[in-house]
Amino acid sequence: MSKVLIIGSGPAGVSAALYARRGGAEVTVLSKGLALSGLHKAEKIENYYGLAEPVSGAELYVRGIEGARKIGVEFVEDELLSLMFNDSFTGFQVTGKEQAFEVDAVIVATGAARQSLNVPGVKEFAGKGVSYCATCDAFFYRGKTVAVVGAGVYALHEAQALLPHAAQVYLLTDGAELSAEVPPEIKVRNEKIAAIEGGERVEKIVFADGKELKLDGVFMALGTAGSTAIAKKIGAQLDGNNIKIDAHGATNVPGLFAAGDCTGGLLQIAKAVYQGAEAGLAAVKYLRTK
Structure with missing residues (x-):
């Protein structure tokens, strides 16, 4: 059947x-x-x-x-x-x-x-470093630094899809509480996100406290x-x-x-x-x- x-x-x-x-x-x-x-x-x-x-x-x-x-x-x-x-x-x-x-x-x-961040840079860099599909786009970030935005199992799943390709993977919770166990090879940042910035492509995340994280790509995986x-x-x-x-x-x-x-x-x-x-x-x- x-x-x-x-x-x-x-x-x-x-x-x-x-x-x-x-x-x-x-x-x-x-x-x-x-x-x-x-x-x-x-x-x-x-x-x-x-x-x-x-x-x-x-x-x-x-x-x-x-x-x-x-x-x-x-x-x-x-x-x-x-x-x-x-x-x-x-x-x-x-x-x-x-x-x-x-x-x-x-x-x-x-x-x-589809959930996303309501901060400057998300729409502007869509397709230029902001992605919604790790499986689709991981190949383009070989040897680069990337981040996944989210705090749940879905975000962890996306981060793990990037691990074999990227040099470093961050999980950015945007202030939310983690609801998944994260392996040590994925670095977690808990600060609130203020903006995504760059030139022609994504270059960095700016946090609400003024700190910055340089990277090449941001993958949205909020919620489920x-x-x-x-x-x-x-x-x-x-x-x-x-x-x-x-x-x-x-x-x-x-x-x-x-x-x-x-x-x-x-x-x-x-x-x-x-x-x-x-x-x-x-x-x-x-x-x-x-």
Whole structure:
């Protein structure tokens, strides 16, 4: 049986799971759970088909998952670290903090936007020393000094991807508390970041206390891996900060689909459910023609 992994357990992800499972695929939904769901933050959901009375976002979230579980969808709580092609380029290798998955198709259905620093230099040096993908760009920093901005498992994962290439790797927490155990070969700096500066390319980080750190590249890995970063790393086209899809939820990468808030447009449950259905059906159709 073909395997589909869906990243995100909100309305788009669960809708995609229902249609992919009904279409005969083995479906796993990967997410960080209720507490980090955008739907969970909604106090009341109303003006929605089939709901005569308002319902809390948390209750609707749980109802959706219960319905999907009844038809055989598996739900896994884990932090996504990377999405890559498998060795034969016939499917995908998805790596989480706790476990890894080999699947035939992936549907990205998480509304989490790419996080970045709100300091001078981030936008100005994008593509000129500021990067969001260590796996993609590590090769260009062979023998150089680089830094990863972040304090969690995702940041550590990016830093470790740079270690075989860079002469020195720093982990800059920007004042946040570390939530991952960092090996000694990665140097940690805890100061707040004030700016990224340089000439034609990044040359240094300036901290809030006036101290400076000279380096050649800065990799953003704040929080957890967001949908835009996930898609970009594997070659999916973007439309601003949104994943670009066709009318059926397909990206330009064969086997990779997206639905919901991560695709932009109307940020409503009805739209997310519709796009999830389209993506689930499109994924099943894709698997049948492989």
